[in-house]
Amino acid sequence: xxxxxxxxxxSSVILYARIEHGERSVEVRVRNLSATGACVxxxxxxxxxxxxxxxxxxxxxxxxxxMWTSPTLAGLHFSDGxxxxxxxxxxxxxxxxxxxxxxxWINNVQHAYRRRDT
Numbered sequence: 001x002x003x004x005x006x007x008x009x010x011s012s013v014i015l016y017a018r019i020e021h022g023e024r025s026v027e028v029r030v031r032n033l034s035a036t037g038a039c040v041x042x043x044x045x046x047x048x049x050x051x052x053x054x055x056x057x058x059x060x061x062x063x064x065x066x067m068w069t070s071p072t073l074a075g076l077h078f079s080d081g082x083x084x085x086x087x088x089x090x091x092x093x094x095x096x097x098x099x100x101x102x103x104x105w106i107n108n109v110q111h112a113y114r115r116r117d118t
Contacts, residue, residue, distance in 0.1 A: 020064075063080050
């Protein structure tokens with residue numbers, strides 16, 4: 001028998017999270033999730049012991065430690081304790097900064113002073 005504490009129940013999910021590691025920020029798929037950790041796709045640079053930031057659902061800047069890695073997956077433990085699973089599953093905008101239109105007429109298409117009511 002092991003003296004380690006019992007594992008939190010895990011749920012298989014298809015979520016996306018943003019991982020910040022050093023100067024790099026990357027979108028990864030979350031494979032399973034519990035209140036204290038997650039299994040995510042490994043973009044190839046995560047190593048056991050790395051401390052990273054995770055944004056998932058409406059949860060922003062979660063501190064996590066990489067507990068294990070394989071060539072394609074990584075196991076994370078949330079450093080600040082348990083998370084709200086409903087907030088982690090909440091839909092969020094994916095993608096990188098700069099994908100929103102920032103110039104030209106499309107940027108102001110919904111602007112109050114540019115709308116034409118007929």
